[in-house]
Amino acid sequence: MSTDQYAVLGKTPGLRELEKLSFDDVHLTINGLEAGYGKMVILHDLNLMIGKAQSLCLVGPNGAGKSTILHSIYGFTKINAGSIKLGNNDITNLSPNEKLKNAGIAYILQDASIFPKMTVEENMLMGGFLMDTVAHAKEAAEKVLAKYPSLARRRNQNAGVLSGGERRLLEISRALIMNPQILLIDEPSIGLEPRFIDMVFEILKDLQKTEGKTIIMVEQNAKKGLEFADIGYVLVSGQVARVGLGDDLLKDPDVGRLFLGG
């Protein structure tokens, strides 16, 4: 599909429009971000806003820069202009470790990040590597394991024997050890059988609804992602092309034709 086909979506909604979607306290704001890798600029004048305990899904064609937005929030890109704020605090230039330890932002790494020869419990403890003592990490791991008995039962088994769904649960659980307030998650459904996909979205919904986590996700399964999320952003060529409530974007004929196979 050529980029022209996405022109119908429009370009760069104003901040007012974004503001309307983040109903409650604004938790994270991206303002006029220009970011990329080395000399390559991927994101152009990007704005994003999400309220506390809201969920937002980024959809769009391959290579649009969706993952780069998560990378930028977490501190993996080169930021040339603009800002990222947590409430009123500027966190644009914090390192990933500072994001995790001090700003309460966790980035859920995918698949390859599980150590298959280590036990479930050992994998969990890796999520606490920034904690002051191993005892603190253990305590935090116990809290998370108490929430997920299916994982707790397998704590002494090697992570390599887990099913795809259990592995994803382990990745999420490990990210919870630092008790983050914002979860960044890239393509949670990728490579999973359908029954596990629903399980993963249910786990995330529970984290949002019962623990008040703010969730920013990228999802190539646009239907699942927009059904899940309160707010949807359509990204094209490093720019936000359209925003709306997830439900409204699902009904949007342009979005349907381009991303939902409708």
Ligand SMILES: Nc1ncnc2c1ncn2[C@@H]1O[C@H](COP(=O)(O)OP(=O)(O)O)[C@@H](O)[C@H]1O
């Ligand atoms: N680590 C990286 N170094 C250099 N270029 C990258 C890197 N990651 C992604 N890119 C480039 O950035 C662009 C956007 O990629 P990405 O954010 O992964 O898109 P999406 O997640 O929407 O598919 C692509 O052109 C991709 O090749």
Ligand SMILES: [Mg+2]
């Ligand atoms: Mg991506």
